[in-house]
Amino acid sequence: MQASETVEISGHLMDSGILSRVLDDIREYGGDYIMDKFDVGHDAHDPSHAVITVTAEDDQALQRLLMRLQTRGVNQVDPGEASTAVVEQDGVFPDGFYSTTNLETRVRLGGRWIPVDNPEMDCGLVVDGADDGVRVFTLPMADVRAGMTVVTGASGIKVVVPLPDKEDGAFGFMESDVSSEKPQAVLVRQVADGMREAKASGRQVLWVGGPGVVHTGAAPAMVALVKAGFVDVLFAGNALATHDIESALYGTSLGIDLAQGRGVEHGHEHHIRAINTIRKAGSISAAVEQGVLTGGIMHALVTQGKTFVLVGSVRDDGPLPDVYTDVIDGQRAMRAEIKDVGFCLMVATMLHSVATGNILPASIPLVCVDINPATVTKLADRGSSQARGIVTDVGLFLEQLAVELVPGYRS
Amino acid sequence: MQASETVEISGHLMDSGILSRVLDDIREYGGDYIMDKFDVGHDAHDPSHAVITVTAEDDQALQRLLMRLQTRGVNQVDPGEASTAVVEQDGVFPDGFYSTTNLETRVRLGGRWIPVDNPEMDCGLVVDGADDGVRVFTLPMADVRAGMTVVTGASGIKVVVPLPDKEDGAFGFMESDVSSEKPQAVLVRQVADGMREAKASGRQVLWVGGPGVVHTGAAPAMVALVKAGFVDVLFAGNALATHDIESALYGTSLGIDLAQGRGVEHGHEHHIRAINTIRKAGSISAAVEQGVLTGGIMHALVTQGKTFVLVGSVRDDGPLPDVYTDVIDGQRAMRAEIKDVGFCLMVATMLHSVATGNILPASIPLVCVDINPATVTKLADRGSSQARGIVTDVGLFLEQLAVELVPGYRS
Amino acid sequence: MQASETVEISGHLMDSGILSRVLDDIREYGGDYIMDKFDVGHDAHDPSHAVITVTAEDDQALQRLLMRLQTRGVNQVDPGEASTAVVEQDGVFPDGFYSTTNLETRVRLGGRWIPVDNPEMDCGLVVDGADDGVRVFTLPMADVRAGMTVVTGASGIKVVVPLPDKEDGAFGFMESDVSSEKPQAVLVRQVADGMREAKASGRQVLWVGGPGVVHTGAAPAMVALVKAGFVDVLFAGNALATHDIESALYGTSLGIDLAQGRGVEHGHEHHIRAINTIRKAGSISAAVEQGVLTGGIMHALVTQGKTFVLVGSVRDDGPLPDVYTDVIDGQRAMRAEIKDVGFCLMVATMLHSVATGNILPASIPLVCVDINPATVTKLADRGSSQARGIVTDVGLFLEQLAVELVPGYRS
């Protein structure tokens, strides 16, 4: 039996192309729609407002379509109360659980709108406590436990999509697409401004990096940025840390080879020996304390008291003792460090960029720099719609960023 | 104090370009050389033989250079006896440990040449037992335990690089480089022949796959190949299995969307709901038994009694209950399944391809198929020199492979 | 002094994202707008209708903005009469000339709407004759002559953007983007259907090809398609023809090398010798007649009486005697062959694909096949909005297309 619901959305519906995507979603889920009302902004700065009745073949299909539409900021006109169910099995959500977005979300319980603590996509919503003490927070599937109360269906939920502020938006620099043909110097300045603003407002700058940071010769620039206070947290894998440490210990990347401008490929025994050395010391910070590790990015992070979370992958050698070999543990460690982040820069890594995009709220500005357009595209496709991409050379980009942010760098 | 050693290498030195890379290595490690002898093959089929004296600034540098050269099949003329040291700390090799290649290797102990059990790159060599019962095997760093005896330095070791048989080599089809401009139909046939030969000799065919197998619409072709017995083992991540199961449960990829030729990007809730369904069932095979999962690649593997190893990554949602979340455990599970492999096909995944390349002996023919040339290049750069790459469309390639190998497919 | 004009647009404004691009254009040209009216389609199949007042800083800026908007199908509510000016200098349009789109266009002259003969983008509109005999046609800048009458400004012009028919559209298969992760077999079938429909309606199939057709081993498939009547016209450069002829004469690509699956790079003397041989014969068809050229794609085109237009580029060797060395002459020759085209397939060439996209009316279905996503993206960015892209292996794609279209092929 067909089921239908009336939904609404406000914002710059036309010039953001969002409505087009909403209607695509309805079609994709086999649904249909009637446009009940469409109030269009009179002039360029006014928001528009649409009311749409969507129909699906049955209530289950409708609920899923409604959840899907909420990822676009489309909410029910009459949201009603949220319904919940109790988890019966560890690590398994109840059927029909509400699957989250990374947007600001509120849940209607007992007639009140409760804000969700930590927006993260593809999680469930756990309801904890009752009455005045009620709290709603996201929880990934692996962490849910029997007995917990979880929201089901799309009723009683409101999702807020931020209005893109086209006029003076700090990070509106690459609104529609990804391209290597952009005036890069302007972009460097905009990233620098984003970092300065985050710091000025007392928030942290999160970096997500791949080994390309070391290979492109950008380690000195990044070290300068760590020392100048523009790297509060680093998320990376075994490779970035290993290549950085290998350079510091044997000079392979930064010594002979980088000085002559020639790259070194894997297969040499340097990296495995570097890992063994750190394992012997016990940890990266122990190696710094023991005077074994005396330079590079990881050294700078340790001596400046900054945080790093290294999460392993199936292709890792070793790994370094600091690496989380369990990826779910690694995700938990990453989640623990994003609370105060006010700006995120992703450099030269697809795997860790997507992983970080998965757990970051959409409200945190996020810039992805890679020479490969696919990395940037992938990130946006995975749901990190706030991601801005810069397709450029990582080495020159970080060099320019250091010149912009670190007084006296290269002078 | 300078140290030197005389080494030798045999084979098609010139037409394989190997000597050029050997001399590059010497330069990269800051060494020098004198070419003592060079006997060149008289005609095109004769091997050449070179004797080279290499010099480094001290013995430690020399030992490392010698280990490096062994990755090219360059051995000491007078190898002497292998030296060993005892492991003092779990998970840490002794200083100067011998770092392995993925080539056939022998170790001289007590005047005898002991073959290494399971060649794998970037491991240590553990010596177990004594006299007639002595055994040498590779062990990754994470698995080494205090008290074990491990080979150090490059003495007493012989590495055999197989002579590439250019005339009639089964997999000589892409000797020098990676290109999208190759006559693909011929390559399909050669891969089919490689699989048939492996099966005919009683060995297994290993597949390593990424989610692109599902996205390109190749799942039916792969199911047919599973049923026809050409997929014995599958290594993959959470994504391939999830997208395959999502297609089977909701028809998202293979139903509505694939039938209309339109792709679906992440962000929809299908995949997270598919994972939840399997977690509720307990495992993929339990879901098959319970009649929850009734089609697709994973279903075919389960019903045909085939093996799969799924190893997670930091970007995973869920994950599926069958996924190893600890990557080191995952590597161990993969190692346990490669003993009887006689042919390996890697399709549409860089992460798991590199991971598999890390643990496979160089003697196993390995073909990597991807639309992105970088995946194929990366694999070879990481040391899997036996890798042959095909840059092509994965969907059409597997379709053609099924037509070639499965009687009655698409007719 | 500010100038303004009221414009309107109809169609599936929201789900095509077109309105978003219209508003971007206004902003890009420094203009502003007020949305006077917006009638939204009530259900999914109804078109919407918008009336917008646009403002620019002066009339000249306004006229240019209006022309820009017409490329999106936005027309003046009160178009008035077209204004014209007389060309004073050969090859130079009057100031303020109307710059065309590739869409169906009408011009209001003497109170009547005159349809434009041959829509082509970036041309001028020449008015010829008067009263009942008046005719309006596009003319590229290089061909305009002093004394001709040319339309200026945006008044008196109507442009019709076709409603994309999402439900059953023959070539709606890749509506929004370009991706290598698509179910390719479906796409092959859709291209085959498109060619069959064109032929069934008495129209021609135009191919635009690069040398990759030969390098990927697809020449036999293309020869079969020529013989089966699915290649009426070929646009290409010197390279496709030369590599094809080289293969036929020396077997370099299709003989030794293709049979063994190895590519051959430039630098060989084969290609220059092949060109010399054809120059000696006088032309490709003369070489066929003299029995010099006995196989391959060009041979098939000649013997089947099909048309080809080869246009040179600055990197050409030779070139072949059939190649237009003057690119403007080449464009004229191409224009002369597109009159009856009902379907266009572009394979493995960016240069000639963009060139053909420049002159094709938007009404002709156009599919671009390339292993490089950039080629497909570029084409759409250049204004060929009807272009549908397939990122896949050219060799396997044409092989499958021949299986689909040519009875008995490969059986």
Next chain:
Amino acid sequence: MQASETVEISGHLMDSGILSRVLDDIREYGGDYIMDKFDVGHDAHDPSHAVITVTAEDDQALQRLLMRLQTRGVNQVDPGEASTAVVEQDGVFPDGFYSTTNLETRVRLGGRWIPVDNPEMDCGLVVDGADDGVRVFTLPMADVRAGMTVVTGASGIKVVVPLPDKEDGAFGFMESDVSSEKPQAVLVRQVADGMREAKASGRQVLWVGGPGVVHTGAAPAMVALVKAGFVDVLFAGNALATHDIESALYGTSLGIDLAQGRGVEHGHEHHIRAINTIRKAGSISAAVEQGVLTGGIMHALVTQGKTFVLVGSVRDDGPLPDVYTDVIDGQRAMRAEIKDVGFCLMVATMLHSVATGNILPASIPLVCVDINPATVTKLADRGSSQARGIVTDVGLFLEQLAVELVPGYRS
């Protein structure tokens, strides 16, 4: 009947990998070989010397194989006298004509070795004059005329491959491959040094550029380099000049859009209007004189009295009046400007880079900068073996190059 010849080659045969390619060539041409002698360099700096007897199925095949080997610097031990034939038909070489390399070449005539005037690949060798006045020069096929005397076969010819000087080579920075993972700052400095050296020795710096120079915001950097004397000649197409002029006239690229860091795609009427404006003026330099064009790269070249050669392509609109529409005429104009070139930088264009690579002698240092690795690879594959590639962001690269070469730039 089999034919054979004894050839020799000297140089760093092993560590350049050249011998491997020579033996591949022999196999590719269906030939066979016997290695008669191989004197290997004793230490790392000594050259090696090989003598090889090659065999082919008949003399014609042998001659073609010998010509092929000469592209590698392999010459006949007993070269004998060059044979010649008289051209019978305009634009057609005699059968068996010697096809040239871009290397230093000498021809033995009347017992003397005559140096070839202007090495260029894929040309014929014309012998002009006699006795003491004899002269040998390359001529492309299109320019040969009946009655000329042209060298045939491979006898009597010596080709000199320069010894790559690995120790202190000015442009040895990227010896083996193309990669985006290189320390780019070092590379910028090396290119700067190359330009300074060329200027110091009284030679010219040739730039070959695509429109990406303008799109990436690098025009100001390039203007500064023109003014500082580091751009003597520019080879480009219609697009670079048009986009540059469009920016200067309408500020589209450098004004509104570049300042905001957003790219602009084709389809706008700006570019076609910019072309019309210059056509009206008569030429780019006339537009400068008339005060119509007052900024940008083309303006800088005109006011600094520098040379540019613009050659058209089939996708061009307009084109600008300065553009050669006949590509063979364009090639001739380019040839006329390379006589004094001492350094060549290619930026962001595949078409014109390959075209320039075709006519440049191998003795001129050549660096190719592009964000797309395929452009760089293509150039080397086409025979420009001296090409060094830098895969990086063009905008940031030229910015850094200007900082390096122009005192006071950006300070």
